[in-house]
Each structure stands twice: as C-alpha cells, then as structure tokens.
Amino acid sequence: MVHNHMISELDYSCLSLPQIFDEVEKRRQISMAMIYPFMQSLREAPFPAPGNTVKIKSFIPDKGTEIISLTRPLDSWLEHVDFRTLFRCLTDEEVLLVFAAAVMERRIVFIAEELSTLSQVIHAVAALLYPFTWQHTFISIVPEILIDVVMAPTPYLLGVQKRLLEQVTDQSDLLVVDLSEDKEDTFLVRSGDEKSILPPKLQDEILQALRNRKEKATVEELNRVVSEAFLPFFVKTVGHFASYVTRKGSGQPGVFQSKAFYKAIESKTTRHFVKKFLQTQMFDLFIQEMEQQPASLQQGIFHKKIVEYQEKKKREKAKKK
Template identity: 75%
Template sequence: RLYHLRRLRDFRLPSKDAPKDQRYASGQFFFEYLVVVSLKKSKSDVYEPLISYQFPKRDGMVRFQKEEEEKTLKAITLFCFPEGINWAPLTEYRSETFSFVLTEVDGSRRNGYCRRLLPHGKGARPPEAYCIISKVACFGLFSKIFDEVEKRRQISMAMIYPFMQSLREAPFPAPGNTVKIKSFIPDSGTEIISLTRPTDSWLEHVDFRTLFRCLSDEEVLQVFAATVLERRIIFIAEELGTLSQVIHAVSVLLHPFIWQHTLISIVPEILIDVVMAPTPYLLGVQKRFADQVTDQGDLLAVDLSEGRTQTFIRQVGDENSILPHKLKEEILQALKMRNETATLDELNQVVPEAFLPFFVKTVGHFAKHITRTGQNQEGHFQKRTFCKAHESKSTRRFVKKFVETQMFDLFIQEVEQSKVCFFLSFPGFFEQKIAEYHKKMKEKMMKQ
C-alpha cells in the first residue's frame, strides 16, 4: 500500500549535480532476465514457441521455485506469441515491440518487454522474440536496449551475453539521470551506450501518441470515463504494439490513482475466456478474436484498427454523461493546446496537464476530510461530508460514484495510514497541484 506514496515521491528528483548515490535507484536491477523465444517445429509438425536462450540462468533453486519459474517461462512464451495460429517460415516480417504485465498471486506486477522480428539469415525462417522481464516500467528505455540486443544478435547469439551482463551490473539510474554502458562489438570496437530515464517517472512507460492517433479526443474521454468507474473495457486492434501502448496510456490517465483490477495488454488465445469475468478489467484483444469477446454483457469494446466502421462496438450507453460537463469541456480545451505534430515529450506534458486537474477539482479536497486524534495517529476519512462538499450537482453525482471504486479506496487507505506530516514534508506531484489550485482559487476570491 505504500507503492502509491513511493510513486508520488518519485517527483522529488535529484539533480544531475547530486551525489552519485542519489542519481541511482539503489538495489534495483535493470531487469530480472532476458529470454529468446523461438518457434520450433513439434512432433505434430506445427511451430510452437519455446525458450531457446535465457540470461542469466537460474541455478540452485529449490523445487517450488523451479515450478514457479517454469510457470513464468510458459506464460512468457504465450505472451510473446499470443495469436494461437500455426506459424510458418517467412521471408519478410516487420519487427514490432510491445509490452505486457505479469501479475503475481500477491498482486505485485512485473513488466514484460518483447520485440518480435525475423532473425538474420537467408531463405524462409520463422520469427523469434526477445523478451525482457523487469520490475521497472519504462517502455522507451527497454526499446533502446532491444535495439542493442538486436544489433548483437545479427552478429552472433554469443554477443548478447556480455552486453546484458554489463547492463545487469550497471546501477539503475534515478528518474532524469543517465547510465553509460561499455560494450565491445567486433569490427566496431568498444561502444558507449547511454541509457536515460525520463524525468517524470510515472510517464516513462507511456506513449500517448498511439492513443490519440487511434481515438479522437471525445472518444478518449469516453474511455477515460469508463475507466474511472472501473468498468470492463476491451481494446481491439491488429497490432500488438498498438494494444499495449493504448492500454498503458489509458491507465496512466488515472494518475494519481492506480488501476487495481485485471490488466492484460495482449490476451493470448488460450486465455480468451477471461473476457467472461464479471469483475473490472482492461484487456487488449487481437482483431481476429473480436467476435468471441464482443458478445458479453455490460462492457465497453473499443475498436482501434484502421478502416473501422465504428469505434465503440459495444457500450453501456452512459459513457458520454459520466463526467461533469464543465470539467469534461475543460479537458477537451486543454487537449486542443497540443500541436498535431506534437513530439512524445510535448504530449507527455500536455496530456497530464489536461487530465490531472480533473482529479484536483473533483477529489482534491480529500485532506480536509481526514480526521486524526493526534499528529502521529491514523486518520479516518469522512466520506459523507467529502461527497457533499461540492456545490455542483453533477460533480457531487460523479464523486459519489468514484469514492466507491477500489482505486479511490486504496488511495484513501494509504492517506489514512500515513503520518499527517508526510504530505506536509514530502508533497507529491498531485498534492503540489492541489496546493497550486487552492492558492489560485484563494487569490481569485480575494479579487472579488
């Protein structure tokens, strides 16, 4: 439950002139392991995904650890090749990079980054996938690492090992900082590879460009509204990269809240029955399975594919009226501030500035409704007075629904259990925005 608080504190970033120990996230590796998943022909004459390379090898595990490891590796092969189709050797294949999330029994999550490509060689051959498992959520950083892995794979599989070993031994940089990796390549000599984490740690796993390329601003708002109320949402697309990027972008729009339910950015065919679950989820499904997943009950099914006849294949019907009208218009106006040719960094600035004020204005008064018997005592959230604090009926109506979500409940539990001085001494980004908003409103009142 302290995850949210740690995440907020990531905004208190060390400068590049800070001492070395502040520039790195101590005790954290770039990754747990790298695997290469190859398609091998089975006895039944079909190609099946199998792990052909793993770094580092895990030795000395007891029986239950080996069993868990085998389950994880099996899951990785499914997520790297989720289509469930009979692959065949190819002469051309467009490389694609995507990500997925492995959720443990205790709710903890690990990130899987995958690049699928046609290995170097002549003639027809099946594609293979490189997959990195890491506790770190940073899509852009691992995409660059894949570029280096792919470059070495073209020379020899053996060239991957020294690079990944150097990477594993390197200190993991704090947000906004860079780590340099030395790596030797035959005929090229020693190269220095710079890997930089984005300054805003909560945005380092997201690329908003895909979301706003696939959906209009108004459509994004309908998806956002359904997500805020923790509904069942399915995204449909041909490309795996599109599915993973859109789902991660949508989940980031919830900041400072965190999606607490099922999140599978790419659902393998063998797990397609997960769409029947009655609980909230964010699922990415390939277009070929669309007919199998859109005949469910209350859900929002979003078609992201090009040339679609309609975006929302299924709807509950109230998505356009969930958000208070005035606040919804403010988000739309803020989104219009971006350029059509906005870069990733520009979008990562404009989009949060458009959506975060929504939460500031609807639930930013939460601290005023936490009562404590003493400074170091746990607090108690006064839900009733909190919900009635707004003058606007539409805002009150939304807040009453939102406080019943699991994401808000967990957020408030963390605030209740924290020391009262925490938010005063270490205000997170959300708290900073709340303070700025209250100051602005106070100045406005004084001028009247």
C-alpha cells in the same frame, strides 16, 4: 503455448510483472487446475504499497512449495508512457469516453491487429487515471488461452487481437474499443451512458486543454499536455480530500470522512460524480494509503497541483470580496 514476446507485454493489475504469466504458463503445462490456486493466492495477498514487495507461496508437484516475490513499482507516473498511439487511434472525445468508463472501473476491451498498439494504448489509458491506480485485471495482450477472462464479471482493461474479436463481442455490459485504422465504428459494444459519467463542464475543460497540443508533438510535449488536461480533473473533483482525513495526533493514522467530503462539493454534477467515484476500488485504496501516511509525507505532483489550485481559488475569493 504462450509466446515469450507476448508474456513480456502482459501486466496483471498494476504489478507490472511478466513473471506472473510465466508462473501461469508453468502451471498450465502441468494442468489447468493448477492455475486457479495460484491466482487465488495472488488475489488473497495483501496489495503492496508502492515500492514494496509481496511474497506468495505456491505449490508445484515434484518441486514442492515455491515462494514468489512480486514488487509494485514506485510512483512511476508517465515514465514509460507514450500517449501518441492512444491519440492517433482515437479522437479526443473518444479518449474522454474511455477515460470515463475506466474511472468508473468498468470492463473495457481494446481491439487491434498490432500488439504494440494494444500495449501502448492500454498503458496510456491506465496512466490517465493518475494519481489513482487501476486495481483490477489488466492484460495488455490477452493470449488465446486466457481469452475466457472476458467472461469475468469484475472490471478489467484487456487488449485483444482482432482475430479473436468474435469471442469478445457476444458479451454485453462492457466497452469494446476498436483501435484499427479501417474501423467503421470505434465502439463495437457500449453501455450508452458513458458520455454522462463525467460532469459536462469538466469534460469541456479536458477537451479544451487537449486542443493545446502541437500537430507533431514529441512524447514529452504530448505527455505534458495530456497530464495538464486530465490531472486537474481529479484536483477539482477530489483534491480537497486531505481536509477530510481526521487524525487524533500527528503521526497517527487518519480516518476519512467520506460523507462530509462529498457534501462539501458545491457543484451538483460534480457531487453526483464523486459519490459514485467514492465507491471505486482505486479511490478506496488511494484513501487508505493517505490515511496511513502522515500528512507531511503527502507530496508528489498531485499534491503540488492541489496546493496550486487551492491557492488560486483563495485569490479568486479574495478578489470578489
């Protein structure tokens, strides 16, 4: 039986829905075989736009077909995020390494004794990806009955209690991050290339920006420093996307010109990174949403930062002339 306090800590993908796990548990009590059709219908359902709802039909013996409504939250960036635990458990360099693996949509497992540590860290890591959204399995506390999820070949962010560690570390090709205070090594399993994923200059800029925080920063102060460290990374690497969404007329859906987009990047290391990032599901979904949205609707903090950055670049160019 999954304890209720665990269920409330669970997310699936970015539909923050304990409800999904209630549904899984309901089916598990009847038969394990019933979980799979439910998860399959969930997987096949179209991913809702922010704020929208998707309805899933599901059959339960003796009860007939149920319709389950799942809603994706609106852009609630940083609303429920507390970065303090992440930066208490890991050094800035280690956070950067985890961020790099997450950006490449790899399989990442976090290990800790405390449920709250797992939950806070995993939500914080997902928030670092803003304006992109983790599109794959996301379980902040994996109950023992679901521990086999670590065998899945697809990307995931998982939180696993330390007592279940042995069931995780026999896997290769993943990043296992120990958050415990008494750890000898932070990375119990790693691919080894994580340090070379992000362009070196941009890595340095993130680390430099993180050093601006106070020793005992409040949640809000730390959130601001962290967002000012990580958001510019995406502004500088892919912030020019809007110029490469071509539209036949105003109000028409656009088409993203990916080749021209990454060829426009001057820095070779950035271009190399972006070429890989273009293949992620998070970028793909982001661009699909941008293609569907009229350009006039593209607002929000990411858009604002892009405009600021582009204006700054124009001013710098003008000075050079």
